[in-house]
Structures are given as C-alpha cells and as structure tokens.
Amino acid sequence: MNMSTANSALRAEGVSVWFGERKVLEDVNLLFPNNKVTALIGPSGCGKSTFIRTLNRMHELIPGAGLAGSIYLDGEDIYGESVDAVNVRIKVGMVFQKPNPFPTMSIKDNILSGLRLSGRKIQNAEELVETSLRRASIWNEVKDRLNDQALSLSGGQQQRLCIARSLAMNPEVLLMDEPCSALDPGSTRRIEETIIELSQSMTIVIVTHNMQQAQRVSTQTAFFLAEDNTPGGVVEFGLTEQIFNGPVDQRTNDYVNGHFG
Amino acid sequence: MSSKQASAEVKRKLAAGPLSLADRFFFGTTTAAAYFAFVLVILILAFLLVQSFPIIQRQGFDFVLGNIWNPDQGIYQLGPMLWGSLLIAIFGIVIATPMAVALAYLIVFLLPKRPATIATTLVDLLAALPSVVIGLWGLFTFGPTAAGWAETLNKYLGFIPLFSVQSSENGFFRSPFIASWIVAVMIIPIITSVTREIFSQLDRDLVNGALALGGSRLSVFRRVIFPTSAGGVVGGVLLGLGRAIGETVAIFYVLNLSLDINWSNLLEPRGGAIASWILAKFGESSPEEKQALMAAGLVLFVVTLIINFLASFIVNRSQPWRKN
Amino acid sequence: MSESLQDSIKPWLRASKSLRPMILLVSIIPLPAVMISAYLLKIDPTMSFLTIFFPIQALGAAIIGYRAYGKRGIGDALLVVIVTFLSIFVMVMLLSVLWSVIFQGFQAMSFTFLSQNNVYVSTTTSLEYGGVGHAILGTLLVVAITTLLALPLGIAIAIYLTQSQSKVRGLVRTLTQAISGLPSVVAGLFILSVIAIDPLFQRSGLAGSLALFPLMLPTIARVAEEALKLVPVDLRYAALALGAPNYRVFFQVILPAAKSGLITALLLGLARVVGETAPLILTLNANNGTNWNPFEGGLATLPTYIYGYLGSNYTNSQSRAWGAALILLILVGILFGLARILSRSKSLKSKAKK
Numbered sequence A: 001m002n003m004s005t006a007n008s009a010l011r012a013e014g015v016s017v018w019f020g021e022r023k024v025l026e027d028v029n030l031l032f033p034n035n036k037v038t039a040l041i042g043p044s045g046c047g048k049s050t051f052i053r054t055l056n057r058m059h060e061l062i063p064g065a066g067l068a069g070s071i072y073l074d075g076e077d078i079y080g081e082s083v084d085a086v087n088v089r090i091k092v093g094m095v096f097q098k099p100n101p102f103p104t105m106s107i108k109d110n111i112l113s114g115l116r117l118s119g120r121k122i123q124n125a126e127e128l129v130e131t132s133l134r135r136a137s138i139w140n141e142v143k144d145r146l147n148d149q150a151l152s153l154s155g156g157q158q159q160r161l162c163i164a165r166s167l168a169m170n171p172e173v174l175l176m177d178e179p180c181s182a183l184d185p186g187s188t189r190r191i192e193e194t195i196i197e198l199s200q201s202m203t204i205v206i207v208t209h210n211m212q213q214a215q216r217v218s219t220q221t222a223f224f225l226a227e228d229n230t231p232g233g234v235v236e237f238g239l240t241e242q243i244f245n246g247p248v249d250q251r252t253n254d255y256v257n258g259h260f261g
Numbered sequence B: 001m002s003s004k005q006a007s008a009e010v011k012r013k014l015a016a017g018p019l020s021l022a023d024r025f026f027f028g029t030t031t032a033a034a035y036f037a038f039v040l041v042i043l044i045l046a047f048l049l050v051q052s053f054p055i056i057q058r059q060g061f062d063f064v065l066g067n068i069w070n071p072d073q074g075i076y077q078l079g080p081m082l083w084g085s086l087l088i089a090i091f092g093i094v095i096a097t098p099m100a101v102a103l104a105y106l107i108v109f110l111l112p113k114r115p116a117t118i119a120t121t122l123v124d125l126l127a128a129l130p131s132v133v134i135g136l137w138g139l140f141t142f143g144p145t146a147a148g149w150a151e152t153l154n155k156y157l158g159f160i161p162l163f164s165v166q167s168s169e170n171g172f173f174r175s176p177f178i179a180s181w182i183v184a185v186m187i188i189p190i191i192t193s194v195t196r197e198i199f200s201q202l203d204r205d206l207v208n209g210a211l212a213l214g215g216s217r218l219s220v221f222r223r224v225i226f227p228t229s230a231g232g233v234v235g236g237v238l239l240g241l242g243r244a245i246g247e248t249v250a251i252f253y254v255l256n257l258s259l260d261i262n263w264s265n266l267l268e269p270r271g272g273a274i275a276s277w278i279l280a281k282f283g284e285s286s287p288e289e290k291q292a293l294m295a296a297g298l299v300l301f302v303v304t305l306i307i308n309f310l311a312s313f314i315v316n317r318s319q320p321w322r323k324n
Numbered sequence C: 001m002s003e004s005l006q007d008s009i010k011p012w013l014r015a016s017k018s019l020r021p022m023i024l025l026v027s028i029i030p031l032p033a034v035m036i037s038a039y040l041l042k043i044d045p046t047m048s049f050l051t052i053f054f055p056i057q058a059l060g061a062a063i064i065g066y067r068a069y070g071k072r073g074i075g076d077a078l079l080v081v082i083v084t085f086l087s088i089f090v091m092v093m094l095l096s097v098l099w100s101v102i103f104q105g106f107q108a109m110s111f112t113f114l115s116q117n118n119v120y121v122s123t124t125t126s127l128e129y130g131g132v133g134h135a136i137l138g139t140l141l142v143v144a145i146t147t148l149l150a151l152p153l154g155i156a157i158a159i160y161l162t163q164s165q166s167k168v169r170g171l172v173r174t175l176t177q178a179i180s181g182l183p184s185v186v187a188g189l190f191i192l193s194v195i196a197i198d199p200l201f202q203r204s205g206l207a208g209s210l211a212l213f214p215l216m217l218p219t220i221a222r223v224a225e226e227a228l229k230l231v232p233v234d235l236r237y238a239a240l241a242l243g244a245p246n247y248r249v250f251f252q253v254i255l256p257a258a259k260s261g262l263i264t265a266l267l268l269g270l271a272r273v274v275g276e277t278a279p280l281i282l283t284l285n286a287n288n289g290t291n292w293n294p295f296e297g298g299l300a301t302l303p304t305y306i307y308g309y310l311g312s313n314y315t316n317s318q319s320r321a322w323g324a325a326l327i328l329l330i331l332v333g334i335l336f337g338l339a340r341i342l343s344r345s346k347s348l349k350s351k352a353k354k
Helices: A048-054 A085-091 A108-119 A125-135 A155-167 A185-198 A211-217 A240-245 A250-258 B021-059 B079-110 B115-129 B131-156 B176-201 B204-212 B217-245 B274-282 B289-319 C003-009 C012-028 C030-040 C044-069 C070-105 C110-115 C133-163 C169-180 C184-197 C205-230 C234-239 C244-258 C261-272 C278-283 C302-309 C317-350
Strands: A009-020 A020-031 A037-041 A067-074 A092-094 A173-177 A203-207 A222-225 A231-240
Touching: A009 A048, A009 C234, A009 C244, A020 A048, A020 A231, A037 A048, A037 A211, A048 A173, A048 A203, A048 C133, A085 C044, A108 A125, A108 A155, A108 B289, A108 C244, A125 A155, A125 A185, A125 C169, A155 A173, A155 B131, A155 B274, A185 A203, A185 A211, A203 C244, A211 A240, A222 A240, A222 A250, A240 A250, B021 B289, B021 C169, B021 C184, B021 C205, B021 C244, B079 B115, B079 B217, B079 B289, B079 C278, B115 B176, B115 C070, B115 C317, B131 B176, B131 C302, B176 B217, B176 C070, B204 B217, B204 C044, B217 C070, B274 B289, B274 C184, B274 C278, B289 C169, C003 C030, C044 C261, C070 C317, C110 C133, C110 C261, C110 C317, C133 C205, C133 C244, C133 C261, C133 C302, C133 C317, C169 C205, C184 C205, C184 C278, C205 C261, C205 C278, C234 C244, C244 C261, C261 C302, C261 C317, C278 C302, C302 C317
Parallel strands: A037 A203, A037 A222, A092 A173, A173 A203
Antiparallel strands: A009 A020, A009 A067, A222 A231
16 A cells, blocks of 8 residues: 555654643654544553644643644645644544533534534535434434434434534544544444545544554554653554554554553 | 654644634633733722822821821721721621531531521522621611620629620610621621531541541541631631621611720620721711721721631632632 | 331331430420520520520430430530531521511512602601612612623633633632622722712712622622533533634633523622622712612612611611512522522533433
8 A cells, every 4th residue: 555645635744742841742753544544542641642632733722732843734734834723623623532512502503513613604504414414324313303402312422423513514634532432332333334434535543542443444553652751652653454463563562462551 | 663863853832822813802802801800909909099098198007006086186097996897707706607617517417408408598598688688687686686685694794804894774785796796697608608618528438437437426527527627617717707897787787886995895885897987987078087988998908808818828728629 | 118117127227216205305395494494584585595495405415315325425416416506596597587577578568669769758758658669770770780891891701711821810810809808898989089089970870880890790700710610621622623713612612501600690790789788878879769860860779778767766767678678688589599590400401411
C-alpha cells in the first residue's frame, strides 16, 4: 500500500506537545491515508488522546498548552498564523468518549446544531437530517421521533446521534476518541460497522485501547508509548496486519501480545 | 522512538484566543463587566473616603474611640455606637450559635428525610425574610416576651453585672438584650446553612468508621464531627457576625440609641449600633454631620470587609476540598 | 406486618420497645410541673419551660439512656434532648414570625388595601380607607430598574468567571464577594454622597435603584456562576468540536442548558433586594400618593412604608404596617418558592435521564 503524502491529506510532522512545562509527546510523525481508518493504540496515559486533540485544534483549549511541529491538512499547516481554528474544526470533526448530545435540543436540532453553531445557512434541513442519520446507521430507529429530546435515547443511540451530528458538517476527517468505551458490546458492534462504512467517504482516526477493535476496523495502526517520566511518542506505525502479526519493535510486540497493560 | 535530527524545536505557546470580531466583542464585554465589579468597589470606597476625609483627619483615632457626638461643636466620635454594634453582635452570636448548630445537627443526623427537607426549607425561608419584617415582629410580638425574660433575669440574676440595671423602673423594653435576640434570629439561618452543608459533606465513611469502632453518638460528635467541622462553623459564625454588625432596620425600633456608652449591661435601656445611628441621624443633619455619618459608614464597611474576608479565609482553609 | 414478625426481622428495635413507656412518662410529667410552678410561683411560662421543663426532661432522658446503654447512654440521651430542645426553640421563633405577620397582616387585608394609596389617610383613619397600592407600585418600579442593571452585568460577570482563563479571575471573584458584604445602609450612603456632589442627580426612585444595585449584583453573579458551572464541560467541547466560535457556543448551548439556574439567580437576587429598607430611606423621599415616575419625586415602597408606620402608637397605623409586611412576605415567599421549584425540577430531570 502506498503511504505517500499524495494519498494522505492529513499528516503530522515533528509534532511535540506540552502541558505547561511538561512535555508529553515527542516528535510524532504520522500519515493518515485518505478514506482509510487509522487506529492509535497504546497503554493509558501515553498521549494518544492528547495527540488526537491536536488534529482539530482542541488541544489549545487547555490552559498552558504548547505545541511544536506542523500538522498539514490539504497541504496547509493548520497551525499556521492565518488559520482560524474554527474553520479547522469544521473540516475535522470529533466524536468523544462519552456521548454528549445537547440536552436541551431534540434529535433533529442536534443534527442541525453544528451548522447553527458555525453560523452556516441550512439548506434542505430535512434531507440533511435524514442523510446524516442514515450514514450513522440510526435513521430507522429514530425516523418517527425526530422531535423527541435527544436524551431519551439509549447510550449507544446517543453516540450514533453524535456521529450523525458530526457528519452533518460533512467533514473531511472524523476523529474518534475511544467512541465505544462507554458502550455495551452490541452498540460497539454497530458503531464499528458504521465506522467501516463511513471510511469510504472520509478519513477516520480512532483512538482505542481495545486491540481487537483496532484490528477489526483499521487499516493502519500507530502504537504510542510513554516510558516513566519521559514524553510519549510513536514507537511503530504501519499496516494494522503488520503491527499485530509481525511487529518490528519489541515493545510493540510486548503490547499487542498483552505482556503489559 | 523514531529519532529525528536534533534541530531546535520551536515550541509555541498555544492559547485558544478569540479570533473573530464577534468573539472578541463577546469576551470584551464580559471582561468589562468583571472589571466593573472592581471599579465599583473602588468607587464606593473612594467616594466615602472623599466625603469623610475631613472629619477623620480632624478627629484621628478619636473618631472611633471617643464618645462625644456634638454637631454644634463639630465633634463626631463613634465610640458608643461602635461598641454597641459589637456588643449586640457578640451576644447575638452567643445566642445564635448553639441553636443554629443544634438545628443543623438535627437536620443532618437525626431527622428522617422528609422532616429534614421541610426544616431546611423553613430555615432558608427565614434567611430570606426582609429585616424590616423581623423588626416589626421584634417590636410588637417578641418585644414583650423578651422584656419579660429580661425582667426575670434581672430579678434572679441581677447580682451579675451583666444583668444588672440602674433602675428597674425604666422597663426592659429597649435594651441590647432584645436587640441581640433579634439579631440572633436573623443570623441563625446563615450559621445553620453553613453548618448543615459542612455536616452533610462530611465523609459518611468517617462517621460510620467511628461508630463501627464502638463510638456513641456523643463521642462521635465530639471526636469526629466537631473537630472536622469546627473551622467551617467558625467561618459561618463570622459570616453571621458580618451580617449582624450591619443590621439597621431590624433593631432600629427596639434600641434606645444613647451616647452614654453601655459597656456590658445587657438589660439597660441604652445601646448603640452604627448602622441604626446613621439612619437615625441622617434626617436633619448639617452637611458636616452628614460627612461624619459617611465616615461612620466607611468604618462599618471596612469592618464588615475584614470580617467577611476572615470568614472566607477560614471556611476555605478548613475545607481544602471545597473550591470557592 | 405483625408485631412478632417485625421483631424477628428487626431485632435491634427490641431494646427501645421496653423503654417506650418510660420515654412517654418523661415527656409528659414535666408539663403539669410547669403549669403548677407557673401558677404558684408566678413565673412567666416561657421562662419556666427553660428552667423547669427542660431540666426535668434532661434528667429523665439521662436516666433512660443509662438504663438502655449504660454510661455512654447518658451522654447520647442528653445530646439528643439538648439538640431537640434548641431546635424547637428556633422553630418556635420562626413560626412566631410567620404567624404574627400572617395573622396581624390579614386584618388589614382588603382589595382597597391592595390598590389604593394613602393620600387622604391619617394615622387614625380606619382601615377601610387607604392602602399600599402606591407602595407596591413603587417597589415594582425601583426593583425593575435595579434588575435591568444588575441582571445582565451579573450574568456577564458569571460568564467571565467561568469562561475566561485569566489570572485575574480570583481577584474578580473576591471583589464580587466583597461587595456582597456591603451593609445596606452604606450602599445608600454611597448614592447619597454621589447626589451630594452632583446637583443634577436627585433623591428619586432611580437613586433608590442605584442604591440597591450593589446589593443585587453579587447575589446574581454568585448564583449564576454556580448555574454555569453545573453545565457539563463536555457539552462545550462538543460544540467547539463542531466548529463554533465561543459566543455561539455560549448562546446556543451553554445558556439554554443553564436556563433554570439563571432564572434562579434572578429570583434570588429579587428576593434579596425587594425587602431592603435602609438604602431606600436614605435615597428616596416618602410619598403618600401614587407616583409612576421613578426619575422624579417621592416614591413609596413596601419596606419604607412599613418603616414609616412602625413607630406609630395607633393600632390602625400598626395594622397597616403589618398588612404591608404580609404583602412583602408573600412576595418574598413566591420568589423563594419559585426558585426552590426550579432547582428541584432541574435536579430531578438530570436524575431521571440515563
């Protein structure tokens, strides 16, 4: 598989991340192939969630945040001086670990909330709502109750609603930070199927601590590791199959075979 | 870890700053509002200072310590009123604290859920009552009863200086005693609220652990509940003190404001309170006297500020898990 | 559930059962003792409660405690008795306040009372004439202006405290707290000193509103801040991740979510100032007639009305004061009750979901 920059609209070069004075990630270089799912795996606390937040400029919301290096989207550094973070987030969507639909809005309003929040005009609202819900594989379950409160849905349904909400913005990239860890296995399954389907039309980056999940949904995997008191970084990055069945680095081998948490 | 040539990494400090005009306006407005609070406090202090400076400059410390208030001579001294406020406030606290803490204990540890909620609501309602309504009650309803208590106290315990009077002919109707009770009624809800919160935030495991070790209610209270909450309760008491000192209308009609300083005769119908004094004297006062009254207000404000800061400090210190 | 069944599944209740007759005795016996002593020794009943009823009950409880649990039982029994006694004392006083306002105020109540003003009323006029209509109007006007100023500013301060990263935050919070310690009379003095300097600014409803402003602002800011803090932080993140600028995140997501809390802030702020007397006495001229203009002329308000009639020796005037107090009490009660309902329904809602 050709992982040249030509096929990767999103890539990170020499990215290091700080929280205040503490360096938490060192020199991360990754390519995220278009229309494919890339998984970020590694033990807890190694910086995967922190890294994924640099991809949509959410990292800077934390006081004292620091970053070095560049992240390119469609050839432009998203941390460039003239780049508006808000625009980046429109192109790079995010789904969080804990489902967080807006409680004061109905299902339908949740879907449209992204457009309203970013001040964009809504054309064909009904069509957009249906398309987004279909893509998130939840249309059939909610089509008759679009005006119900979002919180009336179950956990798994709420997460799919959040996915639909992000899809309504038609992003190029969808970031997912452990999207299934708060859900039951049944919902997890459905969302994994959705992810695979979605990857046909967008690039997906998913953080997961579930190695079986990484193997099920992703085509590329990056293994993050942070040794005691040193900044984390990427140990190995390659095809998922390779990482799990024939890793190059001994540490990767140890991790995927469960020798440490 | 993949190594890269050790070129100088340029670390950029990121800050999620507002970029769009609308966002800048939004932040600007809220910041302006916040600074307004700052400006307001400064303004109030400044204005009062300006108005009261001449008087304070002339009188010096005597303004606070002396006991002559004579507009004709241009002498203005707050001693009796300041002491009066303190006296009433202190006795108000002495009366209020045991009752307030007892009520909090009852609500948190003794009452079942339903009565506890009702009691809490009633106490919070008492806190919301306007002071003028309590003043009304204090004058007409409670006054006679309290006067009766005062009379009894004087009759049987009059040998104690605290309860002695120059002459029982004056009646016991307008004394620091009654004012203290009214003030107590006003600050009990404050102390109860704070104490109740502290009690209910106590780690139940702590209490259960003590009980499991064989502690009785009393010993658990003495050794576990009380030491942990003492600091917070003191803070609550100080908050009440801050309120008590500024009390104006509630005690206005039950106090006989007198410049003959009443040091500790609770039942004597002479008393003082800065806030009530300001209210009383404002009506027909010369411009200069008005300035003196502003100076009195300044003293009151400063005293209240100090007490409130102390209170917050103690409450925060004693409960490090609570962020203010 | 039959007694024996209850006994077998709750064996810990067995001990207290045998003590019940004793507890009953101890609670009742002191009563006749009190009445006898009140009659014979001519001690005022309330005092005798304290000096006779209480010690007897305490002693009795101590004995019971000893019988049940031995030495440590004494301490426990005394603790319970003392705590209960003191609490009941407080409750009696509180209920006395409520009762006297309701009972005495009711006597002055009538439609006339609510709607008319006092222009032709003297201190001895019967209660059929005159009323507090003008005072109610005055209160509404003055409080409305204060709210117009304090509500947006208070909420803005709350937004600042929750959204900003600035290091000055702590200072702002401390200062807002400092203002809340301002004695109400000093607030009035402040406005008065401004009036003294600026001849264009007169004693008026507006002056009263401005005097109330520093009293309402910190309350609204504090409660609003609590309300905003309660909004889960991941909602903000979700909105930002969708590509929203901060102000839209606030208005479209956070504000609706904190709605009931903010309304509570408003209600509590209102309850705080609606009964304030001292600042208004200093900044307002009293008026017996109805004045719709808050910018000029004297204005009557409920608290100043009560204050004016408090000192009177005539029962009719005193009744008017009670009547006004009742209206004030009802007003505060409504505000307070609404705030309670709002905060309760919000917490119920969040418990029901998920």
